Amino acid sequence: MSLPQQLRDESDFDQLPDNIPVTATIADIEEKKGFIVYYRFVIEVKAKGNSKYLIYRRYRQFFVLHQSLELKYSAEAQPGYYTCQLPTLPVFDFSGSGRLELSLKAGDxxxxxxxxxxxxxxxxxxxxxxxxxxxxxxxxxxxxxxxxxxxxxxxMSGNRAQSSYSCLRCYLLQPEGIDTRDICVEEDLSIQPSYEDLLSQMRDIFQVEDIALNYRDPEGDLIRILDDEDVTLMVQESKQTGSKVKRPVNQFPWELLVTHAKDLSVYNTEY
Incomplete structure (x- = not known):
């Protein structure tokens, strides 16, 4: 039997040497304290011949590898025949180890x-x-x-974000304090969303059903939003006051202040 014929009759896997790795699983995660606190993954590698060994890698090493593979094989970076869709890296919260470091959670x-x-x-x-x-x-x-x-x-997102994303800062005003959120949406900064879309988004973000939407007018008073016309007014007034506030280039010039629907104490009114 010729060698080419022999190779065709055998599977690719059977031809591999016994020391070739075939599976890799995360067996443990170790906390390490260097100049910063970091985590190291303990990875158990199993070879074709059933032998096993451990390797140790930090998350940033996976991150660098993922970036290199994307530059070489992703359809966006290298259009062509030899491309593939790479799996998304898992997202982990980051706990700052000192007062100079931010603590981050997925979705921030x-x-x-x-x-x-x-x-x-x-x-x-x-x-x-x-x-x-x-x-x-x-x-x-x-x-x-x-x-x-x-x-x-x-x-802090598991999906690759594009430059078309814009960020909206919103606040939930409560007696016990203010809950500040920054949400990311795939919209242009010039977009004017509908009242119902904003209401639904804020209910989902803050997990509160009975809420009211508001914005601050040029005098600093809180104005309740009741319909699409009020949204239009908010967007128009933000163009007048937006230049006075320093914002990131991809942040909307208007902000939403969310209150409980029955709480009228937040408004500058006299009876």
Whole structure:
């Protein structure tokens, strides 16, 4: 039997040497304390011959590998025959180890301020400013290469974000305090959403059903939004006051203030 015929009669797997890795599973996660607290994955590798061994990798090593594979094989980066859809990296919360570091959770939108070094960025989230590792976030709008005052944005999201995303800052006003959120939507900054869409979005974000939507007028008073005409007025007034407020370049010039529907104490009214 000729060698080509022999190779066709045998499966590809049977021809592999016994020391070739065939599976890899995360067996454990170890917490390590260096200059920062980080986590190392313990990966159990099983070879074709049933032998096993352990390797140790940090998340940022998977992140760098994923980026390299995307540059080489993704359809967006290299259109052509040899492309594939890479799986999305899992997202992990990041716990800051000191007062200079931000603590981030999946779904957070972070406004970028500057690059600290090759691995770390500085930004703001929920009115807090600090540094965090780039490998934990997806960049929505990158920082400009030049030293300008423009800002970018990043998201703790499992899906790759595009530059068409915009961020909306919203607040839930409650007697016990203010809950600040930044939400990311795939809309242009010039969009004027409907009242019902905004109401549904805020109910979902804050998990409160009986709410009212509001904005602040140029005098600083809280104005309740009741319909699409009020949304139009809010957007128009934001163009007048927006230039006075420094915002990231991908943030809407208007903000939503959410209150409980029956709470009228937040309004500047006299009886």
């Amino acid at each position: 939108v972070i406004f970028l301020l500057r690059r600290v070094n090759a691995d770390w960025l500085e930004g703001t989230v929920r009115d807090k400013t600090g540094i965090f590792p780039e490998s934990f976030v997806n960049i929505i709008k990158p920082l400009p290469e030049s030293d300008s005052d423009e800002e970018g944005g990043a998201s």
